[in-house]
Amino acid sequence: ALCSAAALKLIDILWWKPRRIEEHFAKQGIRGPPYRFFIGNLREMVSLMLDATSKPMMPKSSHKILPRVLSFYHHWKKIYGSTFLLWFGPTARLAIADPDLIREIFIARADFFDRYESHPLIRQLEGEGLVSLRGEKWAHHRKVLNPTFYMDNLKLLVPTIGKTVVEKVEKWAVMSVANSGGEVEIDVSNWFEGVTEDAITRTAFGRSYEDGNAVFRLQAQQMAFASEAFKMVLIPGYRFLPTKKNTSSWKLDKEIRRNLVKLIGRRKEAAAAAAAADEERKADGAADVSAKDLLGVMINASRDGQRRVGPPQLAGAISVRDIVEECKTFFFAGKQTTSNLLTWTTVLLAMHPEWQERARLEVLQMCGSHDLPTRDQLARLKTLGMILNETMRLYPPVVATIRQAKADVELGGYKIPQGTELLIPIIAVHHDAQLWGADVAQFNPARFVDGVARAARHPTAFIPFGLGARMCIGQNLALLEARLTLAIILQRFSFRLSPDYVHAPAVLMLLHPQHGAPLLFRTLSSFKNGSLSHDAV
Numbered sequence: 306a307l308c309s310a311a312a313l314k315l316i317d318i319l320w321w322k323p324r325r326i327e328e329h330f331a332k333q334g335i336r337g338p339p340y341r342f343f344i345g346n347l348r349e350m351v352s353l354m355l356d357a358t359s360k361p362m363m364p365k366s367s368h369k370i371l372p373r374v375l376s377f378y379h380h381w382k383k384i385y386g387s388t389f390l391l392w393f394g395p396t397a398r399l400a401i402a403d404p405d406l407i408r409e410i411f412i413a414r415a416d417f418f419d420r421y422e423s424h425p426l427i428r429q430l431e432g433e434g435l436v437s438l439r440g441e442k443w444a445h446h447r448k449v450l451n452p453t454f455y456m457d458n459l460k461l462l463v464p465t466i467g468k469t470v471v472e473k474v475e476k477w478a479v480m481s482v483a484n485s486g487g488e489v490e491i492d493v494s495n496w497f498e499g500v501t502e503d504a505i506t507r508t509a510f511g512r513s514y515e516d517g518n519a520v521f522r523l524q525a526q527q528m529a530f531a532s533e534a535f536k537m538v539l540i541p542g543y544r545f546l547p548t549k550k551n552t553s554s555w556k557l558d559k560e561i562r563r564n565l566v567k568l569i570g571r572r573k574e575a576a577a578a579a580a581a582a583d584e585e586r587k588a589d590g591a592a593d594v595s596a597k598d599l600l601g602v603m604i605n606a607s608r609d610g611q612r613r614v615g616p617p618q619l620a621g622a623i624s625v626r627d628i629v630e631e632c633k634t635f636f637f638a639g640k641q642t643t644s645n646l647l648t649w650t651t652v653l654l655a656m657h658p659e660w661q662e663r664a665r666l667e668v669l670q671m672c673g674s675h676d677l678p679t680r681d682q683l684a685r686l687k688t689l690g691m692i693l694n695e696t697m698r699l700y701p702p703v704v705a706t707i708r709q710a711k712a713d714v715e716l717g718g719y720k721i722p723q724g725t726e727l728l729i730p731i732i733a734v735h736h737d738a739q740l741w742g743a744d745v746a747q748f749n750p751a752r753f754v755d756g757v758a759r760a761a762r763h764p765t766a767f768i769p770f771g772l773g774a775r776m777c778i779g780q781n782l783a784l785l786e787a788r789l790t791l792a793i794i795l796q797r798f799s800f801r802l803s804p805d806y807v808h809a810p811a812v813l814m815l816l817h818p819q820h821g822a823p824l825l826f827r828t829l830s831s832f833k834n835g836s837l838s839h840d841a842v
């Protein structure tokens with residue numbers, strides 16, 4: 306009897322419930338591709354995606370990338386309108402691209418929605434940190450981690466990150482001068498990852514850079530195993546099987562934890578010693594300047610939590626496991642997002658040399674041709690800011706996000722049952738001609754000349770970092786890093802697309818160039834002439 310009850314329940318989940326949900330939405334005028342047993346619309350989605358990514362963009366330099374990048378959305382939107390129902394297996398997702406409804410979901414009615422429950426393997430990849438936490442634990446972590454991303458704190462990183470970028474690009478200068486054509490070819494999509502990894506390591510670990518780097522190396526390996534395992538997602542319980550990859554991943558997990566526990570111990574000792582020295586310095590009247598790295602603020606919060614009385618969950622103590630998970634999350638959320646932004650910006654500046662020239666002129670006027678840009682100079686690079694916004698409009702690194710209704714809720718007159726997932730296709734909002742005008746597919750940074758609020762016909766038309774309380778915590782860091790890196794490159798090089806570049810934006814979790822982004826860099830004569838180190842080459 307137990308068996309047949311379970312079987313009935315399964316049939317309900319896989320067949321009757323989806324049919325009821327379809328009917329519920331159909332009555333409200335919301336339609337979509339029909340549900341198919343167990344797989345939902347996955348087969349059509351995969352086939353649309355494979356078809357779209359089998360050929361490059363046509364015409365070659367077009368920015369009309371929605372049909373290629375989010376082919377299933379583009380395809381069904383044409384048939385069912387911009388609000389429609391689709392099926393990720395037996396899970397219903399309502400696609401919503403109306404900016405008024407988006408505002409409701411993220412701001413006015415945010416209490417009714419949560420981050421959706423991602424697949425356990427995705428969670429393993431992204432860590433059980435800020436991105437996936439919910440409720441009180443999320444709120445506590447967000448409060449503890451926020452100060453790390455205040456501009457006053459981040460600006461302390463500018464000289465260190467800047468120096469690393471300069472050292473890295475100096476190698477291009479040497480190579481380009483040595484090459485007969487005077488140019489060097491670099492696949493920037495790989496190259497920028499090195500830069501953003503460095504920045505995120507410094508933000509996370511500060512003074513413990515070397516140790517932090519070792520932890521991130523192990524996490525990168527573990528992420529590679531998790532991505533492999535993701536291919537086996539249809540085998541239930543696969544991630545618990547003692548396969549070779551799984552056991553290696555478990556071993557890595559232990560090693561990461563061991564390293565972090567050691568590191569935390571050392572940091573606690575150093576903090577105690579620094580506090581003692583600080584007392585002495587304060588007695589001498591010296592100023593206290595110290596960057597708050599992620600690890601430091603979490604260690605402090607864990608100590609504060611322990612000091613408070615009361616049951617541990619109420620005290621909100623942050624455990625070593627929490628710290629491990631947050632490290633994973635920040636590595637995951639902070640590295641490729643920013644390197645993708647840098648990649649698309651350089652690709653677009655290579656495609657639009659007139660904007661590259663304007664950006665360079667501004668950088669040279671503001672920062673000079675050799676000096677490391679300061680944080681204040683970077684903040685005043687208006688043209689570069691407009692270019693970054695226009696890049697994120699057309700090529701948002703995070704193309705979509707998902708929410709889940711915590712309870713039955715009404716949204717713009719629609720009745721949404723508890724548990725329904727909402728798919729917000731950020732990129733479709735950014736490519737909507739009704740919001741941006743007839744030139745929506747043109748790369749035109751000038752549309753941002755009077756600020757973001759005036760660029761479109763709706764305040765919620767531009768959401769590359771999300772919206773509301775769960776908006777990206779790393780936004781300041783990402784933009785500061787992007788301005789710094791681009792300013793340093795523009796000071797020293799002009800660049801164009803390599804003849805090998807194929808314009809093929811695609812989504813693999815994030816928006817990335819499917820066939821890489823090879824660009825040709827040439828050292829500027831203004832830079833060569835003034836630079837002793839290059840004259841010597």
Ligand code: HEM
Pocket residue numbers: 435436437447505508634635638639640642643646701702703706707768769770771772774775776777778779780782783
């Ligand atoms: C150009 C670069 C970046 C883009 C486009 C981006 C985009 C986003 C978006 C769209 C969200 C919201 C997701 C949602 O509402 O479901 C988000 C959240 C988040 N981002 Fe970023 N991000 C970038 C860089 C970074 C960096 C550098 C870090 C870390 C240092 C970071 C850490 C996070 C975290 C932790 C969250 C979750 C916040 C929360 O739920 O409280 N991101 N990001």
